[in-house]
Amino acid sequence: MEKRSRKEEERIRRRNHILDAAEQIISDVGFESTTIDQIAERAEVGKGTLYLHFKSKSSIYVAICERGSAMLNERMARVLTRDMKGLDMVKEIGNTYLRFVRENPQYFYAFNYYEGILADDEVRSSDIAEKCEENAREGMTYIVRALQVGMQDGSIDDSYDPNQLGVMIWGASRGVISIAFLKQQGHHKKILESADIDLDTLIGGFIQLVGSGISRRD
Amino acid sequence: MEKRSRKEEERIRRRNHILDAAEQIISDVGFESTTIDQIAERAEVGKGTLYLHFKSKSSIYVAICERGSAMLNERMARVLTRDMKGLDMVKEIGNTYLRFVRENPQYFYAFNYYEGILADDEVRSSDIAEKCEENAREGMTYIVRALQVGMQDGSIDDSYDPNQLGVMIWGASRGVISIAFLKQQGHHKKILESADIDLDTLIGGFIQLVGSGISRRD
Amino acid sequence: MEKRSRKEEERIRRRNHILDAAEQIISDVGFESTTIDQIAERAEVGKGTLYLHFKSKSSIYVAICERGSAMLNERMARVLTRDMKGLDMVKEIGNTYLRFVRENPQYFYAFNYYEGILADDEVRSSDIAEKCEENAREGMTYIVRALQVGMQDGSIDDSYDPNQLGVMIWGASRGVISIAFLKQQGHHKKILESADIDLDTLIGGFIQLVGSGISRRD
Amino acid sequence: MEKRSRKEEERIRRRNHILDAAEQIISDVGFESTTIDQIAERAEVGKGTLYLHFKSKSSIYVAICERGSAMLNERMARVLTRDMKGLDMVKEIGNTYLRFVRENPQYFYAFNYYEGILADDEVRSSDIAEKCEENAREGMTYIVRALQVGMQDGSIDDSYDPNQLGVMIWGASRGVISIAFLKQQGHHKKILESADIDLDTLIGGFIQLVGSGISRRD
DNA sequence: GATGAATGAGCATTCATTCAT
DNA sequence: AATGAATGAATGCTCATTCAT
Numbered sequence: 001m002e003k004r005s006r007k008e009e010e011r012i013r014r015r016n017h018i019l020d021a022a023e024q025i026i027s028d029v030g031f032e033s034t035t036i037d038q039i040a041e042r043a044e045v046g047k048g049t050l051y052l053h054f055k056s057k058s059s060i061y062v063a064i065c066e067r068g069s070a071m072l073n074e075r076m077a078r079v080l081t082r083d084m085k086g087l088d089m090v091k092e093i094g095n096t097y098l099r100f101v102r103e104n105p106q107y108f109y110a111f112n113y114y115e116g117i118l119a120d121d122e123v124r125s126s127d128i129a130e131k132c133e134e135n136a137r138e139g140m141t142y143i144v145r146a147l148q149v150g151m152q153d154g155s156i157d158d159s160y161d162p163n164q165l166g167v168m169i170w171g172a173s174r175g176v177i178s179i180a181f182l183k184q185q186g187h188h189k190k191i192l193e194s195a196d197i198d199l200d201t202l203i204g205g206f207i208q209l210v211g212s213g214i215s216r217r218d
Numbered sequence: 219m220e221k222r223s224r225k226e227e228e229r230i231r232r233r234n235h236i237l238d239a240a241e242q243i244i245s246d247v248g249f250e251s252t253t254i255d256q257i258a259e260r261a262e263v264g265k266g267t268l269y270l271h272f273k274s275k276s277s278i279y280v281a282i283c284e285r286g287s288a289m290l291n292e293r294m295a296r297v298l299t300r301d302m303k304g305l306d307m308v309k310e311i312g313n314t315y316l317r318f319v320r321e322n323p324q325y326f327y328a329f330n331y332y333e334g335i336l337a338d339d340e341v342r343s344s345d346i347a348e349k350c351e352e353n354a355r356e357g358m359t360y361i362v363r364a365l366q367v368g369m370q371d372g373s374i375d376d377s378y379d380p381n382q383l384g385v386m387i388w389g390a391s392r393g394v395i396s397i398a399f400l401k402q403q404g405h406h407k408k409i410l411e412s413a414d415i416d417l418d419t420l421i422g423g424f425i426q427l428v429g430s431g432i433s434r435r436d
Numbered sequence: 437m438e439k440r441s442r443k444e445e446e447r448i449r450r451r452n453h454i455l456d457a458a459e460q461i462i463s464d465v466g467f468e469s470t471t472i473d474q475i476a477e478r479a480e481v482g483k484g485t486l487y488l489h490f491k492s493k494s495s496i497y498v499a500i501c502e503r504g505s506a507m508l509n510e511r512m513a514r515v516l517t518r519d520m521k522g523l524d525m526v527k528e529i530g531n532t533y534l535r536f537v538r539e540n541p542q543y544f545y546a547f548n549y550y551e552g553i554l555a556d557d558e559v560r561s562s563d564i565a566e567k568c569e570e571n572a573r574e575g576m577t578y579i580v581r582a583l584q585v586g587m588q589d590g591s592i593d594d595s596y597d598p599n600q601l602g603v604m605i606w607g608a609s610r611g612v613i614s615i616a617f618l619k620q621q622g623h624h625k626k627i628l629e630s631a632d633i634d635l636d637t638l639i640g641g642f643i644q645l646v647g648s649g650i651s652r653r654d
Numbered sequence: 655m656e657k658r659s660r661k662e663e664e665r666i667r668r669r670n671h672i673l674d675a676a677e678q679i680i681s682d683v684g685f686e687s688t689t690i691d692q693i694a695e696r697a698e699v700g701k702g703t704l705y706l707h708f709k710s711k712s713s714i715y716v717a718i719c720e721r722g723s724a725m726l727n728e729r730m731a732r733v734l735t736r737d738m739k740g741l742d743m744v745k746e747i748g749n750t751y752l753r754f755v756r757e758n759p760q761y762f763y764a765f766n767y768y769e770g771i772l773a774d775d776e777v778r779s780s781d782i783a784e785k786c787e788e789n790a791r792e793g794m795t796y797i798v799r800a801l802q803v804g805m806q807d808g809s810i811d812d813s814y815d816p817n818q819l820g821v822m823i824w825g826a827s828r829g830v831i832s833i834a835f836l837k838q839q840g841h842h843k844k845i846l847e848s849a850d851i852d853l854d855t856l857i858g859g860f861i862q863l864v865g866s867g868i869s870r871r872d
Numbered sequence: 873g874a875t876g877a878a879t880g881a882g883c884a885t886t887c888a889t890t891c892a893t
Numbered sequence: 894a895a896t897g898a899a900t901g902a903a904t905g906c907t908c909a910t911t912c913a914t
Contacts, residue, residue, distance in 0.1 A: 690887070691888095702889095711887095
């Protein structure tokens with residue numbers, strides 16, 4: 001059993017090594033223009049080796065999404081264990097999300113690109129895509145749970161449907177962070193510079209805006 | 219001058235005809251898999267003719283963005299002329315945005331795709347990209363103006379910076395609408411169906427959420 | 437109309453030029469190991485140009501078969517116009533076949549390879565494959581007609597079914613010529629050299645054998 | 655010596671096991687698309703193990719030919735031991751061949767494929783290819799022997815050279831059977847269906863044709 | 873100006889073979 | 894002996910762009 005485990009471990013290490021390389025290349029040149037050759041070269045493995053671990057280029061991308069969403073979920077789950085009002089939990093989940101994408105921008109790009117990949121039915125029905133969907137659902141749940149807690153403890157306006165509210169917050173957060181990232185890349189310079197905005201201020205303000213929108217008014 | 223003008227007019231008509239064709243193809247098969255040949259065939263012009271009007275495939279995409287953002291701006295500008303409270307103006311701009319992307323989904327995809335294209339320096343520094351940026355800035359301004367009106371007439375909390383708030387609302391709206399579109403395409407089924415959400419409800423709720431967040435509390 | 441015709445002519449010339457090149461390469465290295473790049477290089481055209489004229493590699497092969505079978509048919513048809521007994525016609529068709537494959541060995545390889553290509557449904561249902569089948573049917577008919585003539589003029593035993601007999605002769609000829617070609621390539625050396633056989637003697641003997649088999653005995 | 659023999663026996667068993675697997679796969683998917691991985695999996699051995707027994711993929715194919723031709727020879731040899739006229743022996747050898755390819759179509763395909771493989775000099779000079787050639791020569795001899803018997807007992811026209819006649823009959827038989835197989839696979843439908851032909855009728859007729867061609871006329 | 877034939881760099885993927893364990 | 898992970902050369906095909914007419 002010892003040996004079996006060693007082998008399996010090595011397999012996973014190799015797989016992660018390839019994903020690391022892929023993430024680096026994607027960060028450098030973007031999803032669209034990343035090629036299999038580049039990934040193989042960066043990972044210092046043969047091109048064929050990639051296909052031992054992943055069925056196709058798309059499935060590498062999906063695997064990156066899976067890895068990223070699992071990491072993010074882990075962090076968000078931890079917020080729910082803390083002793084605070086639901087409203088603060090929601091805000092804290094927002095901050096967690098922000099920190100995560102700051103530290104791991106490649107995953108943010110991956111998440112955005114993910115939907116485009118799923119056009120391929122082959123990929124869509126794969127185990128890894130399934131897991132990816134499940135992760136997304138789970139992440140969504142953390143937001144909804146925090147909202148429910150807040151509605152229960154009175155910190156959040158309970159006239160909203162928590163599921164719908166969760167989706168809105170999820171989508172809106174993606175959008176705002178997306179804008180913030182565009183700025184980092186130098187896009188929409190005129191707009192964003194005129195507003196004198198940095199990532200933290202923008203997201204901070206947004207969390208406050210949402211917080212204000214959902215908080216109970218007495 | 220008459221003849222010159224006639225010629226120029228014909229040029230613009232032709233250019234718009236090509237863009238129409240490109241939009242149709244993109245609506246049918248998506249941005250990534252649209253080819254120059256398809257566009258030329260649909261436009262009923264030679265492939266070479268495309269290159270008389272556009273420097274590259276990317277520049278066609280940028281031109282579509284430009285056209286779309288100009289159309290959107292026109293509609294948003296009209297909201298500002300109406301006699302209503304600033305808060306309602308903001309909401310109405312949101313509704314205008316929603317109606318626009320419902321009626322012209324191809325532009326929504328185009329806006330999202332646009333940023334990816336800008337990686338190409340050649341495109342980035344083109345006149346048309348410049349105009350595109352200018353349009354985005356202008357659109358942004360309409361939101362800011364509505365916010366300023368609201369802060370002045372007392373319907374909107376004036377403790378926010380209107381520029382920052384504008385960016386947030388812009389980004390958040392994009393994100394929420396993006397989610398709604400994903401649902402239409404059948405993505406994230408598990409999450410979105412569990413929340414029992416349709417486009418109108420989601421956006422309506424979101425506008426209410428933002429409205430609630432920014433409205434002045436007495 | 438003049439210009440139109442010139443264009444079309446050029447197109448056909450180019451197409452035939454590519455087929456010439458393909459035939460040469462196939463003669464040199466065999467069907468299986470011929471690559472698109474080799475054909476393009478030999479034809480002195482870009483790789484993409486090949487795909488302007490042919491949908492796929494397989495369709496180039498089918499086109500070669502079509503060209504070859506059309507040429508062969510033309511020659512066989514001419515035999516039927518001659519003033520001779522049916523039995524002699526059959527023998528002369530055999531000799532015509534022999535001369536054809538001697539002068540154009542590449543077509544013999546092509547015919548043998550043809551069936552393997554048809555596995556691809558895409559190719560199988562193409563216009564060119566259709567034409568190829570039609571040519572094969574037509575060629576077969578020439579043999580059957582000669583047999584019918586012979587049965588009518590009393591030179592051929594009319595107790596056979598001419599259609600069945602035609603298929604047999606067709607198949608047997610293919611087989612014998614195939615053996616003869618193997619010898620040319622140095623295969624089955626031991627067998628063939630021990631029999632001290634050259635192509636002409638072998639085929640000549642075979643034609644005599646068949647002739648003897650089908651001739652009427654009084 | 656006992657132990658040595660045991661080992662050797664095991665080696666041969668393993669070798670044959672691999673060939674069995676290879677034949678099965680080839681029957682299923684055809685020669686061209688059979689892969690080493692498939693063979694290894696079906697044989698339930700590691701891919702590397704294949705290379706302990708066979709130098710290359712081609713040499714597996716050659717080994718299949720060797721096995722098949724040895725089996726066929728065994729059957730044909732038995733015909734020669736029977737008490738019958740030479741002409742009937744020839745016909746019976748024909749029938750034996752027919753029965754063999756009906757029961758073992760994979761060998762028929764293998765024989766046809768064999769020549770293509772021999773282009774590779776490496777394979778051509780191998781021991782196993784040598785043996786294959788020897789088998790073919792031996793099979794040829796059985797036909798020649800039967801012809802000689804017939805010429806001696808007066809049932810076959812002795813104006814032919816028996817070696818040449820043997821080659822013709824061998825080649826022609828291959829050709830006719832090949833046609834019959836094509837029909838089974840649905841090729842040349844138009845031709846073959848118009849002749850209303852089944853395998854047995856075709857081959858039966860062919861044996862009769864040859865028999866008639868070679869039989870002595872008084 | 874308008875055309876579309878020609879181009880060829882670029883790509884994802886396959887698979888026979890090797891070799892360290 | 895047996896294995897199977899690793900390899901990378903090789904391949905068919907695409908498509909944005911050019912340029913001679």
